[in-house]
Amino acid sequence: MVDPFAPVPAYIQLADALAERIKSGSLRKLMPIPSETSLQQEYGVSRGTARHAVALLRERGLVFTVQGRGTYVGKPPNA
Amino acid sequence: MVDPFAPVPAYIQLADALAERIKSGSLRKLMPIPSETSLQQEYGVSRGTARHAVALLRERGLVFTVQGRGTYVGKPPNA
DNA sequence: GCGGATTTGTACGTATGTATG
DNA sequence: GCATACATACGTACAAATCCG
Numbered sequence: 001m002v003d004p005f006a007p008v009p010a011y012i013q014l015a016d017a018l019a020e021r022i023k024s025g026s027l028r029k030l031m032p033i034p035s036e037t038s039l040q041q042e043y044g045v046s047r048g049t050a051r052h053a054v055a056l057l058r059e060r061g062l063v064f065t066v067q068g069r070g071t072y073v074g075k076p077p078n079a
Numbered sequence: 080m081v082d083p084f085a086p087v088p089a090y091i092q093l094a095d096a097l098a099e100r101i102k103s104g105s106l107r108k109l110m111p112i113p114s115e116t117s118l119q120q121e122y123g124v125s126r127g128t129a130r131h132a133v134a135l136l137r138e139r140g141l142v143f144t145v146q147g148r149g150t151y152v153g154k155p156p157n158a
Numbered sequence: 159g160c161g162g163a164t165t166t167g168t169a170c171g172t173a174t175g176t177a178t179g
Numbered sequence: 180g181c182a183t184a185c186a187t188a189c190g191t192a193c194a195a196a197t198c199c200g
Contacts, residue, residue: 009187035165046189051166067166068196088168114184125170130185146185147177160200167195175187 002043010045014053017043022062022073030077032070033063081122089124093132096122101141101152108153112142 002010002017018039021027034042039050054071057063065071081089081096097118100106113121118129133150136142144150 004188011187037165048190049188052187054166065166066197068164068198070165070197090168116184127171128169131168144185145178147179147183149184162198162200164198165196167193169192169194171189171191173187173189175185177185178183179181 002045002049010043011049011052011056014039014043014045014050015056018053018057019060019062022057027073029074030072032072035070081124090128090131090135093118093122093124093129094135097132097136098139098141101136106152109151109156111149111151112136114149 002013004010006013018027018033022033027033033039033054036047036050036054039045039053040047043050045053054063054065058065058071061075063071063073064076081092085092097106097112101112106112112118112133115126115129115133118124118132119126122129124132133142133144137144137150140154142150142152143155
């Protein structure tokens, strides 16, 4: 759960939490991370904030996203 | 003016239009690009879409942003 | 092929916080 | 104090892609 009163923005807290779950191995390579709506409920944030957090992970190269499928840990298999 | 019916998203149309204005020299280095609210009115999009477009230009290294000041063409003078 | 469910993508709106001038 | 501008966060709605029965 994200702390809405913390000085660090919710989307960063969420991104860090997910990065930790990946680093710890609880989310493994090529496995899907929770959907945006799941993150919304699990962490008590809006979908926009969840999307923002996932976008950060994408910029860091930790995950890749496929429309209609989901977001996965690691780098895209092909291309 | 952005075409909301075009297959290419509004924020990409806007980013491309701004990139063109920079490339053509109508927006010159270290000069501020129009504010988000200006872009909003000039191109008939919402502020969120204007912000999205500017974020793209930032990722491409075409502009840099200073909170409370504005967004400028080129790279940050210092640092 | 079709329809429904799921998931991400786009676009809009509003409110509030923070920083600068 | 006020105006401007960016940052964060919430909400809604619909589109597009995918998957499955």
